[in-house]
Amino acid sequence: MTVAQNVSQSARYEAEGAELARFSRLFYERGWMPGTSGNLSVRLSGDTADIALITASGRDKGELTPGDMVAVQAETGDVLHSGAPRASAETSIHAAVYRTTQARAVIHVHSPYATVMACRAADRERLSTLVFTRFELLKGLGLDAAERTAVPVFPNWPHVPRIADEVAGHLSRGDRCPPGLLIADHGITVWGSDLAQARNRLECFEAICRLLAIGVG
Ligand SMILES: CSC[C@@H](O)[C@@H](O)C(=O)COP(=O)(O)O
């Protein structure tokens, strides 16, 4: 890589890292990333489209800076730079989504109502589903409000790559998959064409889960 290419790549990392930090702070302040939970990534574009930036593991998600982002191969999760902070423990799940969908941003949070439903709908040994139907907010997920949508709920295997393999298997088989999934007893992962769309969709998932949690639907 030439010096000029290196400088331009650093500028892109800095700008995308600042965006990740901004979105992360937003979710932290809503109480959707308690403790150090949650992780976000964004896939770069142009000649760096094979790269994603992801939040470092175990950091306070309300206080991230661009220096807390790790560059990885988007579709494998392999870390690109030695000496970088440790990438999120859930990088393999982000990579599974990038490998099997058109997503360019992935957000994982422990938001309260999605987590309630991820506990209630869980079968801890195998894939289960949470059915969304009827709600107008389904349109915010790119779905028809008359449609019956099965949101997958994956077992929260201690070995995260096992969850990632099951996610990739499910997404590569499914047609009309909603742009999000639940992990039993854990939280929610949502994706979109950019961070703003992923955030909007996450808000719709959380609002629908709230309705279900309080017994509507
Ligand atoms: C605070 S424990 C939560 C973690 O185990 C994990 O589920 C999580 O969301 C954050 O992991 P991280 O490795 O910081 O990206």
Ligand SMILES: [Zn+2]
């Ligand atoms: Zn988590």
